[in-house]
Amino acid sequence: MSEIILPEVELNIYSKKNPVEVTVVENYVVTKESSPNYVRHITFDISGTDLAGRVRVGQSIGILPPGIGDGGREHKLRLYSISSPSAGERGERHLISTTVKRTIEELGDKIYLGVASNYLADLKPGEKVNMTGPSGRRFLLPENAQDFNFIFFATGTGIAPFRGMIRELFDNGYNKECFLVFGCSYRTDLLYSDFFEEMHERNPNFNYITCISREERRTDGSKRYVQTALDDHKDILAPVLSRKNTLIYICGMKGMEAGIYYELLKQGFYDYLELKQDLPADVSEIGLNQMKEFVKPGMRTFEEVY
Numbered sequence: 006m007s008e009i010i011l012p013e014v015e016l017n018i019y020s021k022k023n024p025v026e027v028t029v030v031e032n033y034v035v036t037k038e039s040s041p042n043y044v045r046h047i048t049f050d051i052s053g054t055d056l057a058g059r060v061r062v063g064q065s066i067g068i069l070p071p072g073i074g075d076g077g078r079e080h081k082l083r084l085y086s087i088s089s090p091s092a093g094e095r096g097e098r099h100l101i102s103t104t105v106k107r108t109i110e111e112l113g114d115k116i117y118l119g120v121a122s123n124y125l126a127d128l129k130p131g132e133k134v135n136m137t138g139p140s141g142r143r144f145l146l147p148e149n150a151q152d153f154n155f156i157f158f159a160t161g162t163g164i165a166p167f168r169g170m171i172r173e174l175f176d177n178g179y180n181k182e183c184f185l186v187f188g189c190s191y192r193t194d195l196l197y198s199d200f201f202e203e204m205h206e207r208n209p210n211f212n213y214i215t216c217i218s219r220e221e222r223r224t225d226g227s228k229r230y231v232q233t234a235l236d237d238h239k240d241i242l243a244p245v246l247s248r249k250n251t252l253i254y255i256c257g258m259k260g261m262e263a264g265i266y267y268e269l270l271k272q273g274f275y276d277y278l279e280l281k282q283d284l285p286a287d288v289s290e291i292g293l294n295q296m297k298e299f300v301k302p303g304m305r306t307f308e309e310v311y
């Protein structure tokens with residue numbers, strides 16, 4: 006296998022104490038009209054700042070929402086993944102994007118709106134935002150990405166980095182095998198699906214697998230999740246997993262990684278994981294909530310879950 010050469014990245018050019026003001030240039034909904042969820046694609050103009058040309062896809066930026074929270078303290082910083090390629094949104098170096106879901110919680114007779122996501126979702130083009138970052142030094146495409154096959158697993162807004170990574174790969178004449186496995190609850194929550202379908206039509210080496218958990222059932226009646234795709238689509242995924250030059254990326258909901266580890270172990274793909282202790286002869290004896298006691302991501306697995 007080729008050595009995995011990760012790019013050198015600059016971290017926290019702007020910090021919480023020294024944020025930079027950037028301008029919103031577009032902010033539009035990417036969930037389908039009939040979805041009860043609102044996920045937005047938001048692009049910022051970073052020209053004239055030290056971020057221009059120095060933010061890599063896979064990294065995150067920090068957002069400082071204005072105002073004071075319940076405890077009388079300034080709102081804390083929230084992180085959002087970059088969803089534009091490193092070359093910038095539409096190839097323009099001074100534009101970077103992210104993908105934000107409005108969060109809302111109803112408890113008893115009260116409704117709580119997430120502070121930063123709703124602040125971002127309400128912003129209009131021309132409005133200014135205090136930004137920090139970039140952060141993240143490992144969840145990146147290798148410099149020599151053209152040497153590897155990729156399997157990207159995303160749930161919900163965990164799709165953000167993969168939109169940018171897939172653009173970056175194919176804008177640079179990528180010719181190995183690339184799979185995107187995307188999970189969401191309902192078909193109306195598929196994010197950037199027009200883009201991924203078009204990428205698949207134009208590039209036979211790009212495959213797009215969706216797992217619609219609350220609409221589709223597996224033959225045993227269980228939900229379809231990104232990890233079950235490893236079994237349901239074994240015919241196309243196992244041959245790629247068995248190649249030495251394949252890398253796995255996992256992004257989205259905390260907990261999704263345990264299901265993926267389990268499927269990898271079940272199918273004997275130990276190379277993607279590092280063992281922390283001996284495994285039982287039957288891996289199904291390991292509960293998903295115990296998985297991290299037995300394994301952690303290996304060199305070929307990149308993970309950002311929250």
Ligand SMILES: Cc1cc2nc3c(=O)[nH]c(=O)nc-3n(C[C@H](O)[C@H](O)[C@H](O)COP(=O)(O)OP(=O)(O)OC[C@H]3O[C@@H](n4cnc5c(N)ncnc54)[C@H](O)[C@@H]3O)c2cc1C
Binds near residue numbers: 105110117
């Ligand atoms: C590395 C990284 C990358 C990330 N990338 C993205 C991304 O690309 N896109 C994205 O959308 N998110 C991303 N996130 C998550 C993001 O940082 C925020 O955590 C998320 O947007 C919620 O922040 P918020 O300020 O809107 O909600 P918060 O105000 O922090 O609230 C969190 C949740 O609690 C609920 N809540 C608030 N107050 C109460 C209360 N009193 N009682 C009960 N419930 C309450 C809110 O409704 C909300 O659902 C990322 C996180 C990390 C760590």
Ligand SMILES: NC(=O)c1ccc[n+]([C@@H]2O[C@H](COP(=O)([O-])OP(=O)(O)OC[C@H]3O[C@@H](n4cnc5c(N)ncnc54)[C@H](OP(=O)(O)O)[C@@H]3O)[C@@H](O)[C@H]2O)c1
Binds near residue numbers: 163189219228
């Ligand atoms: N870089 C990062 O770390 C990063 C970037 C972006 C987003 N995020 C995080 O990603 C999460 C995505 O949230 P969302 O609201 O956009 O997602 P969502 O729409 O609520 O859910 C996405 C899908 O994940 C499924 N799911 C739930 N538990 C799972 C599990 N254990 N294994 C596999 N699939 C599972 C859901 O199934 P059901 O229908 O059964 O619920 C649903 O199909 C958030 O927690 C966000 O903070 C992290």
